[in-house]
Amino acid sequence: NSNRGHVAHADAITSNSIAHADANASKKKKVVVLGTGWAGMSFLKNLNNSTYEVKVVSPRNFFVFTPLLPSVTCGKVEARSIVEPIRNIIRKKNINVSYCEAECIKIDPASKKIYCRAARATLNTNSKQGEEFEVGYDYLIIAVGAQVNTFNTPGVEGNCHFLKEIEDAQKIRRNVIESFEKASLPNLSEEERKKILHFVVVGGGPTGVEFSGELCDFVNEDVLKLYPTVQHLVKITVIEATDHILNMFDKRITKFAEGKFLRDDIDVKLGSMVTKITENEISTKAKGSDKTTSTPYGMVLWSTGIGQRPLIKDFMKQIGQGNRRALATDEWLRVEGCDNVYALGDCATINQRKVVEDIAEIFKRADKDNSGTLTVKKFTEIMDDVIARYPQVKLYMKSKRVRNFVDILTEAKGNAAKETIELSIEEFKTALSVVDSKMKNLPATAQVANQQGAYLAKCFNRMEECEKNPEGPPRFRGTGRHRFHPFRYRHLGQFAPLGGEKTAAQLPGDWVSIGHSSQWLWYSIYASKQVSWRTRALVVSDWIRRFIFGRDASG
Ligand code: FAD
Ligand code: MG
Ligand code: MG
Ligand code: MG
Ligand code: MG
Incomplete structure (x- = not known):
């Protein structure tokens, strides 16, 4: 029955309220949120029902505006400008929200508890590890995101940079500048300088492409003036396993990006797999051939997609989802086979029901x-x-x-x-x-995570209303009458900044625009999407500063 979800949801809520009616008569329902990324932040920002007591658990006490992470790698934007302290976000709420700087290490749905470890060691413990403690919940919201997927390629861990967290972007920035300083030292052979200045990007998705564009701009605009003796030795290589870079975008964008990289002298190796990385060399194999080629490199960025965190993998095994790729939920974002647990963002996937x-x-x-x-x-x-x-x-x-x-x-x-x-x-x-x-899985993007967080907050805002009035099968259409329509994603378009003040935009309705005008659209949308006026002001002033004075090449 097409109403099944609604009814089941109402049932779950009613039975839950009965079970807790006695014990919790005066107490507030405890909502525990794991993660302060896109999904968690969006949930917190949109929750406004004061009948909950909310506890946020995350090892990171700030939110990161990830779409601007690539801009941090070469100094177009400062790291501080794209982070917002989570305590700033929650202090503005009229509801009871507390934050705990810790990592969740285990979820126990049977006893409705999670186990956590403090992110930093406290003074009165001798161990270097943070203290462990447990937290009980009535509702658990899992928004822990995903981690980089290395596909177990030997040498990736330890030799490659990733670009997922703010520290990663800062490390890359330091390493890029270090490379130019090192290559400018005396007594090096031309070969050695070339090796140091060979930047390799593995993965031709949006992150890899954007980083290559940023690096290329840095070389053309700043290195030329700052390191004139080595500029001609720089080489950027992009290694992509499939036949095209940006293959999730419209063909016109892919073609334009490949053409632009060709003109910029960025070496794009398509149909090429990385088999091994050592301290000095990266080995690749072309599709359909057995021959392995090894090339000396100075720095590698690994950005080939995401995999699940160990916490989520363990939890999936516990609840019988061991053979799936991401935590499966229904269209109301409820984890399948687990009451009162919700999951959203990169760690989860919606198991869309077949007609x-x-x-x-x-x-x-x-x-x-x-x-x-x-x-x-x-x-x-x-x-x-x-x-x-x-x-x-x-x-x-x-x-x-x-x-x-x-x-x-x-x-x-x-x-x-x-x-x-x-x-x-x-x-x-x-x-x-x-x-x-x-039927299609939703992409692992901030746009999806953000909309899911807002959707779930709305469900929570009206949950009590629904408990009091568990009306019969609600209708789907006609706003206001039904409480919980399934989550629906609205695709607002996607950008791929390519460097050189050029951005490709793919907007709803197959509308594609490439060039300077979409770069301005990108600037204005990314400024407007900032979580606070504080970060908005910082980001915009970083852009202006860079336009006028160029990048800051110290580090
Ligand atoms: P995250 O934002 O990753 O948040 C996860 C949170 O959980 C973090 O706060 C983390 O500290 C916390 N956490 C981790 N482990 C635990 C634990 N054990 N216990 C408790 N908390 C934990 N998307 C777009 O739509 N547009 C873009 O332009 C775009 N650009 C991107 C550029 C880069 C460089 C990257 C890396 C991603 C980009 N994305 C973009 C994708 C987007 O960032 C992700 O899809 C989005 O962050 C997913 O949100 P999330 O809340 O699921 O996870
Ligand atoms: Mg999150
Ligand atoms: Mg985030
Ligand atoms: Mg993530
Ligand atoms: Mg998802």
Whole structure:
């Protein structure tokens, strides 16, 4: 039944409230949030129901605006400008929120407890490790993000830079400047200077491409003036395993980016896999060949995608999700097989329900008079509900340029006139089975994490209201009447800054724009998306400073 989720949610809430009614009559419901990244921050910013007591646990007492991390690597923006202390964010709330600088090391859903370790050792313990403690919860919100995936390639750990946290960006910046200083020392051979100034980027996704663009700008704009004797020795190589860089973007953008890198003298190696990295050399293998080539390098940035954190891997094993790639939730962001635990952002994935699995129930609901067939009139009545519950229907309609649901069904009947068409359950199933092919996992982006955090906060804001009034099956459409529609992602577009004040933008409706104008759009959107006026002012002044004075090359 297309209402299953709502009912189950209402049930879960009611039974939970009964179980806790006695013990917690006067106490507030305890919400524990793990993580202060995009998903956690967005949840905290949007939560405004004072009936909760909220505890935030994260080893990092600040939020990082990750889209600007690549700008920090070469000094376009200062690290301090893109972080916001979490205590600044929570102090503005009228609700009871506390923060604990610790890492969650184990989740125990049976006893509704988490185990934590303080991020820093306290004075009165002799051990170097932080103290351990436990925290109980009524609701647990897991937003711990993901970690870099090395695919167990030998030598990656220890020889490569990653770009995930603010410290990573600062380290890269120091290393870039160090490379130019080292290469400028006397008594080095040309070969040695070349090796030091060979920058390798593994992974042609947005992060790798943006870093290459930043580095290239730094070389063209600042190195030229600051290190004139070595500028001509710099080499940037991008290694990508698939056939194109930026392959998640529109083909026009991929083509433009590859062309620009070619003109900039960035060496893009497509269809190339890294097999091993040693202290001095990086080994690669071209697709379909057995030959390994080794090249000396000075610095490597590894950015090939994400994997799950050990905490999440363990938790998935505990709850029987051991064979999945990310923590699976339903469309309400509730972890499957685990009550009162929610997961969102990069650590989680939504297990979107197939239309075909529910076909009998959908059919029954539409066929109100039990005649065994559906007419156009009957399914137009449930059309909106089905589309809202199963977003793949909408994606299918878009891809086929079909105007509405009725067209999908008439198609199955071989162009019969719409008014006269009647479908049996088998025909209904055949017609709808095609739409499931359009199901897609949401990308691991800040945009998704941010929208999920806001969505979940809204559900929590209205949870009590729903407990008092666990109305029957709520309708999907018509705002206000139903409490918990499933999470729906709105794609607002994606940017790929390419360096040289040029950015590629892919906006909704297949709108692609590349060049200086989208660079300005990028500046204005990224300024407006800052979490506070403080970071907004800092970021904008960093941009202006760089325009006027160039980058700061000390470190
Ligand atoms: P995160 O933001 O990674 O937050 C995870 C939080 O959990 C952190 O605070 C961490 O300290 C904490 N944590 C970790 N382990 C534990 C633990 N055991 N216990 C408690 N807390 C823990 N997305 C876009 O949409 N647009 C972009 O332009 C873009 N650019 C990017 C550029 C870079 C360089 C990177 C690295 C990412 C970029 N992304 C971008 C992706 C985006 O940053 C992620 O999708 C987003 O951060 C995911 O949010 P999250 O809350 O799931 O995880
Ligand atoms: Mg988070
Ligand atoms: Mg973040
Ligand atoms: Mg993350
Ligand atoms: Mg996700």
